[in-house]
Amino acid sequence: MGLVTGRAGGGPGGRELRSPLVAQLVCLEKQARTCKLCALSATRTNVVFGTGDPEADLMFVGEGPGHDEDIAGEPFVGRSGKLLDMLVSQEMGLDRTRFYIANVVKCRPPGNRDPRPEEVESCRPYLQRQIELIDPVVVVTLGNFALHAVLETPDGINKARGRAYPLGPRVVVPTYHPAFALRGGGDVVAAMRADLIRAKRALRGDL
16 A cells, blocks of 8 residues: 555644545555556556555645556656655655655556546546545645646646645645656756745645
């Protein structure tokens, strides 16, 4: 399983442990691991469901697993994940035991191609239910696919980032995918840092 044991107390907002909901999340993960709703099931090594604190106030949503993630069965374990971990640690003071991280699609698209619309739609109920059960205060979307899946906006990440968006009981903070930051250099990394600071403020209720 990808779950880390929840905190002994509530999150920053003082929430109590929600073990029945965590049990539902475990059940959902078991369902995802046998899912064959789209063609990605035929080429995957592992289903990459999610990892971290199932009662976290902060959740990250990425695009989909790459090669390293497909082998490990855990999201963001390659170079992109190491960059993300470093930035979150430096700007928010958190490690993976303090947040939850998942992807829009749970299986690796062959050759790391973009997920196809039918693949995104097949996986959408899993992501929606993850968000409902984890019930984060803040969701940080990483890149265009996560932005579109969570906010359902036609805007691209260049236009959407730099703001926080209320979405029901939550706040959504879009930022770049760390894989793009690895290619884009210092300016993209600086923008990600600013977005993570914005997410930290949202967790504190300062926005």
